[in-house]
Amino acid sequence: MVSMQTATPIKSCVPISVVPFVQRYRNCLFQQDNARPHTARATQDRLRHNSVNILPHPARSPDLNPIEHFWDIMQRRINALARRPRTAAELRAAVTQVWAQVPQQQIIHLVLSMYRRCATVINAQGGATRY
Incomplete structure (x- = not known):
């Protein structure tokens, strides 16, 4: 690897x-x-x-990364399953099942929350936020 x-x-x-x-x-x-x-x-x-402009990002700041919140949703839903996965194959099947069940509106909400999250991090001067 x-x-x-x-x-x-x-x-x-x-x-x-x-x-x-x-x-x-x-x-x-x-x-x-x-x-x-x-x-x-x-x-x-x-x-x-390659002249790529990078958006400055506070160190260790998952609040500015919507995928982290999506993975949290996934983990909670998988943990709430009647039978939690015990093998890699079961986990793959559970992730596939749960992924398909997450409403698109919930994902859209995460993406649309970025403006508010950025403003909150700026106001906190890069410090901890409620996210």
Whole structure:
């Protein structure tokens, strides 16, 4: 298994995935969540080299990442199942089942909450929030 902190995935992923997407839009800001692979020197250098503008993100701030809240929804629903998964295959089946049951409106709500979340983090000067 290759670590995402190695230079090879970073050198290939950034130009192949991020750069073409970001270059399609003028004044685009790339949002990342400060995960270690995203803040690695090689990643940052590659993004700078390709003139990718990055949205500043407070360290360890899951409140600005809607996927973290979605995974929380998934985990709660899986934990509430009558029979919790015991194997990898059962977990995969449970995730697939629960994923299909999450209402689209709930996902849309998470995405639309980003403005409020950003404003809250700014007001807290990057400190802890209720999210």
